[in-house]
Amino acid sequence: MKDTEKLVEARDLTVRFVTRDATIQAVNGVSFDLAPRETLCILGESGSGKSVTLRALMRLNPLKRTVVEGRLRVGGHDLIAAKERTLSDIRGSVVSMIFQEPMTALDPVFTIGRQIRETILRHEAVSRAEANRRALELLELVQIPSARRRLDAYPHEMSGGLRQRAMIAIALSCRPKLLLADEPTTALDATVQIQILLLIKRLQSELGMGVIFVTHDLGVAGEVADRVAVMYAGRFVEEGPVGAMMRAPLHPYTRGLLGATVHDQPRGQRLTTIMGAPPDLGRLPPGCAFAPRCPSVRAGCLVDVPALRGEEPTHQARCILVPGVPELERAA
Amino acid sequence: MMLYVVRRILYAVPIALSVGLVCFLLVHIAPGDPINAIVPPDAPQAVVEQVKHAYGLDRPLPVQFAIWLGHVLQGDLGRSLATGRPVWEDLRGAVANTLRLAVVASLLGFLAGVVLGGLSGVFRGRWIDRAATTIAVAGVSVPHYWLGMVLVITFSVTFNVLPAMGAGPDDVAGWSWDWAHIQHLVLPAVTLAVIPAGIITRAIRGVVSEILSQDFIGTLRGKGLRGRTIAYHVVINAAPQVLAVMGLQLGYLMGGSILVETVFSWPGTGFLLNSAIFQRDIPVLQGTILVLAIFFVLVNLAVDLMQTLLDPRISRA
Numbered sequence: 001m002k003d004t005e006k007l008v009e010a011r012d013l014t015v016r017f018v019t020r021d022a023t024i025q026a027v028n029g030v031s032f033d034l035a036p037r038e039t040l041c042i043l044g045e046s047g048s049g050k051s052v053t054l055r056a057l058m059r060l061n062p063l064k065r066t067v068v069e070g071r072l073r074v075g076g077h078d079l080i081a082a083k084e085r086t087l088s089d090i091r092g093s094v095v096s097m098i099f100q101e102p103m104t105a106l107d108p109v110f111t112i113g114r115q116i117r118e119t120i121l122r123h124e125a126v127s128r129a130e131a132n133r134r135a136l137e138l139l140e141l142v143q144i145p146s147a148r149r150r151l152d153a154y155p156h157e158m159s160g161g162l163r164q165r166a167m168i169a170i171a172l173s174c175r176p177k178l179l180l181a182d183e184p185t186t187a188l189d190a191t192v193q194i195q196i197l198l199l200i201k202r203l204q205s206e207l208g209m210g211v212i213f214v215t216h217d218l219g220v221a222g223e224v225a226d227r228v229a230v231m232y233a234g235r236f237v238e239e240g241p242v243g244a245m246m247r248a249p250l251h252p253y254t255r256g257l258l259g260a261t262v263h264d265q266p267r268g269q270r271l272t273t274i275m276g277a278p279p280d281l282g283r284l285p286p287g288c289a290f291a292p293r294c295p296s297v298r299a300g301c302l303v304d305v306p307a308l309r310g311e312e313p314t315h316q317a318r319c320i321l322v323p324g325v326p327e328l329e330r331a332a
Numbered sequence: 333m334m335l336y337v338v339r340r341i342l343y344a345v346p347i348a349l350s351v352g353l354v355c356f357l358l359v360h361i362a363p364g365d366p367i368n369a370i371v372p373p374d375a376p377q378a379v380v381e382q383v384k385h386a387y388g389l390d391r392p393l394p395v396q397f398a399i400w401l402g403h404v405l406q407g408d409l410g411r412s413l414a415t416g417r418p419v420w421e422d423l424r425g426a427v428a429n430t431l432r433l434a435v436v437a438s439l440l441g442f443l444a445g446v447v448l449g450g451l452s453g454v455f456r457g458r459w460i461d462r463a464a465t466t467i468a469v470a471g472v473s474v475p476h477y478w479l480g481m482v483l484v485i486t487f488s489v490t491f492n493v494l495p496a497m498g499a500g501p502d503d504v505a506g507w508s509w510d511w512a513h514i515q516h517l518v519l520p521a522v523t524l525a526v527i528p529a530g531i532i533t534r535a536i537r538g539v540v541s542e543i544l545s546q547d548f549i550g551t552l553r554g555k556g557l558r559g560r561t562i563a564y565h566v567v568i569n570a571a572p573q574v575l576a577v578m579g580l581q582l583g584y585l586m587g588g589s590i591l592v593e594t595v596f597s598w599p600g601t602g603f604l605l606n607s608a609i610f611q612r613d614i615p616v617l618q619g620t621i622l623v624l625a626i627f628f629v630l631v632n633l634a635v636d637l638m639q640t641l642l643d644p645r646i647s648r649a
Contacts, residue, residue, distance in 0.1 A: 105551045110568070170551070
């Protein structure tokens with residue numbers, strides 16, 4: 001894969017929140033590439049840093065007290081060096097995001113049509129009428145019934161599923177190359193969840209976007225992802241193609257996650273869980289962050305953060321028990 | 333929408349009526365007999381009865397209320413017991429004076445409150461927020477009649493740059509917007525503006541920082557919108573709550589300026605109320621309170637309607 005073909009190139013991306021009392025290491029050196037039209041799913045539990053990573057991809061973390069370092073290129077733009085002004089040009093046009101809560105992520109006192117229109121007018125030199133026509137088109141694209149009427153609707157007048165569709169319409173209003181989705185189905189009913197997933201999948205192939213999807217739901221990951229990255233304590237602990245990951249997980253944490261899901265067990269049998277809780281991101285241990293909870297921990301785990309390793313170059317994990325040579329840090 | 337407006341206006345009618353009843357009763361419940369203010373203390377009983385009858389004060393209360401209400405509805409607020417002149421004639425000038433003072437003070441207070449509150453909401457926790465909050469707390473805490481006297485001592489007595497009393501040059505009746513009149517307005521208006529400025533600063537600070545912490549601000553930034561457009565969203569979101577606070581403050585300024593109007597001898601409703609209370613001048617008291625209360629009801633009605641226009645969640649029925 002040539003550099004020019006990469007839609008996203010992240011190397012050693014770190015995000016720290018600096019407050020007077022403590023420094024929180026939310027993201028600790030995340031590296032990955034995303035090709036155009038590819039879907040990466042970042043999987044992890046609450047507080048693993050997955051949402052922070054996603055927000056860092058459009059530098060949407062709070063301006064104050066957030067330190068973002070490393071290398072990050074999205075659609076050919078260097079997002080680390082970019083000034084806020086340039087970033088705001090990129091946001092919504094090159095990269096855009098769908099948020100978790102469609103109830104609170106839309107401005108309650110502006111109509112849906114207006115919220116789409118203002119995005120278009122911000123990035124493109126088109127007339128108000130043209131922006132309005134495009135807004136209608138977008139609502140039809142995300143399959144909102146009686147779209148013309150919904151242009152003048154306020155968010156509170158629509159159901160959760162419709163609001164999330166409207167959110168998607170806003171995100172797509174300037175045909176972004178990269179769509180970021182932050183648990184877009186978590187707040188929705190189960191039946192609506194699958195509709196939204198299918199919609200995002202269809203739109204991705206129609207519009208040819210790259211998609212990065214953050215979720216804690218393995219089922220969602222299996223449904224939409226080409227590749228999956230499992231995140232723990234601010235690091236990718238395992239990364240690989242979705243099939244291989246589900247069939248033969250390498251990292252004990254991934255195995256734990258897969259073991260903790262409900263599938264075909266006899267009734268009444270207790271679900272397996274991962275003991276303990278995620279580590280305090282203010283005080284990470286020197287070695288593998290999962291070691292305190294790991295069933296197969298040994299002395300070597302506590303020394304250093306394990307490098308990514310695996311027999312396949314496309315499927316690797318940060319665990320010293322994984323067979324195969326540790327891959328040297330990929331050339332930056 | 334029209335239906336909602338009509339409904340709101342209809343709701344205001346019984347409120348105004350109850351307000352009228354309450355202020356009618358309050359005056360009668362309060363101790364002190366107005367007759368004592370008119371007739372000398374040593375007048376014979378027959379004279380007292382005669383005067384009572386002349387003013388209708390010997391009738392049962394409900395009848396007095398019905399008669400009074402009937403007159404009020406025809407625009408007749410009765411005659412002052414103290415001066416014998418129609419209440420409305422004295423009241424009209426006083427209301428106009430108070431309205432001028434209240435509106436100017438509100439504008440000053442709202443302007444200061446919006447600027448200080450907006451700044452401290454946006455820069456929450458920084459020095460600018462702490463400074464604005466200190467000013468706001470001081471504004472709310474300082475007794476305004478005391479502040480009025482301090483201002484008079486400073487600007488009228490010591491520096492002699494602004495007049496201390498009255499609503500204009502003594503030899504000119506009425507009001508006009510020239511410096512001769514406006515200079516009389518400066519000190520009382522500033523004095524009155526301090527409390528609403530503080531309250532509105534606090535209110536806006538809370539509303540703005542609450543809105544800025546909401547998810548949709550992230551969405552707006554994520555769409556690439558810049559500061560000015562985001563600020564517009566914040567203003568529209570904050571407006572209904574801020575308007576409610578401003579409406580209340582304007583209402584308070586209309587009725588609550590008795591102390592300040594007395595300190596500055598401003599011939600407004602507060603001044604009128606003050607003297608009416610001391611003279612037990614019931615018709616003047618009733619008329620003034622009624623007009624102030626109705627004004628309060630109207631301000632609230634206006635705020636309600638504006639809120640409905642701005643926030644679609646309140647009602648679009």
